[in-house]
Amino acid sequence: MLRLLLPLCFVLLLACPAIAKTPNSLKSSSFEVTPLIGYRFGGDFDVANDMANSKVKLIEDVSYGLLTAWRYDRLRQGELLISHYNSKFSQHSDFLPSKDELGVTYAHVGGNVAISQGLIPLYVTGGLGLTHLSPQDKNLDSETRFSANIGLTAKIQISEQLSFQLAGRLYGTIFNSNSSIFCNQANCLISISSDIWTQTEVMAGLSFAF
Numbered sequence: 001m002l003r004l005l006l007p008l009c010f011v012l013l014l015a016c017p018a019i020a021k022t023p024n025s026l027k028s029s030s031f032e033v034t035p036l037i038g039y040r041f042g043g044d045f046d047v048a049n050d051m052a053n054s055k056v057k058l059i060e061d062v063s064y065g066l067l068t069a070w071r072y073d074r075l076r077q078g079e080l081l082i083s084h085y086n087s088k089f090s091q092h093s094d095f096l097p098s099k100d101e102l103g104v105t106y107a108h109v110g111g112n113v114a115i116s117q118g119l120i121p122l123y124v125t126g127g128l129g130l131t132h133l134s135p136q137d138k139n140l141d142s143e144t145r146f147s148a149n150i151g152l153t154a155k156i157q158i159s160e161q162l163s164f165q166l167a168g169r170l171y172g173t174i175f176n177s178n179s180s181i182f183c184n185q186a187n188c189l190i191s192i193s194s195d196i197w198t199q200t201e202v203m204a205g206l207s208f209a210f
Helices: 002-015 024-028
Strands: 031-041 045-047 061-071 076-088 101-116 122-135 143-157 162-174 179-183 188-192 196-209
Touching: 031 076, 031 162, 061 196, 076 122, 101 143, 122 162, 122 179
Parallel strands: none
Antiparallel strands: 031 061, 031 196, 045 188, 061 076, 076 101, 101 122, 122 143, 143 162, 162 196, 179 188
16 A cells, blocks of 8 residues: 555645745745755564564664755746665674675655745655665675655745755655565575565755755
């Protein structure tokens, strides 16, 4: 269900009319660049061949990103989001790679639409793209999968060209149920027991409009 819901929300995001007026900053500016800093949560994995059905968790950590946005029409913006963080696998007796670091990068194309005007305008945002999972252990293969995100963004106008942005996003990465990842020549270390692997993220940044 979630695999169908995320792309559907993204389509509705670009297709539906906005129910609020667009802030003046979007009317006068056609392009925005927003460096982002945030915090990433979630991302549990099942341990391969573990009869106790234990899980390996990723350590929550700081994330960094860059969001570029352009005016799609008077009411909406297109977006390109790149968000990355470096995490570590939690310790587990059956999961001991020589190096436990893992990089997770999202690259998504999407858009946003205003849902509320007022002192703090709110936007529904979303996108489709790729997730790249890169273990530091060179004996393990990297993984690239299709993914989507949906979220909510608040923008506080500071000046005509500058605004503060605060956002929360839910990411869903598509896997085949009961597939395995991070394989070496001998075996695969982690299994996926569901079709969607999820993470959440809160981010903040300063938007520069041109």
